[in-house]
Amino acid sequence: RKYNGGIMFIPQSVIDILSPEIRRYGQAIIDSACYKFIMGTDGQNLKETKELFDLTEAEESLLVSKQRGRGILFVGSNRIAARIEIPDEFLRIMGNAGGK
Numbered sequence: 809r810k811y812n813g814g815i816m817f818i819p820q821s822v823i824d825i826l827s828p829e830i831r832r833y834g835q836a837i838i839d840s841a842c843y844k845f846i847m848g849t850d851g852q853n854l855k856e857t858k859e860l861f862d863l864t865e866a867e868e869s870l871l872v873s874k875q876r877g878r879g880i881l882f883v884g885s886n887r888i889a890a891r892i893e894i895p896d897e898f899l900r901i902m903g904n905a906g907g908k
Contacts, residue, residue: 817841821853822860844882845890848874 817837819825825834838844838860849857849871858868867880870889881890 821849822856823853826856826860842884845879846871846882847879848872850874 822838825831825837827834844861846857846861854868854871857863857871861867861880861882863871863880867887867889870878870880877892877894879890879892881888
């Protein structure tokens, strides 16, 4: 913050960073983040996410639906259902098959 810098941390699953061996460090990363964007999930990851962020039933339903580009955006203590739309031009730049 002092140097107007930032870091983006994108785990595949909250379970990855909340395993007992590293929970202390993973929890600190999650708690320190100003912005969080959570996308579709289910199973154990949904259970952990619901507990960690105290999700409402509507938020849980949004995550379980796994709609592409839809998720929950956390900004400070506020949260909203958000939709990400990527312009065709950006998709063309990224290429096919994951950019390969």
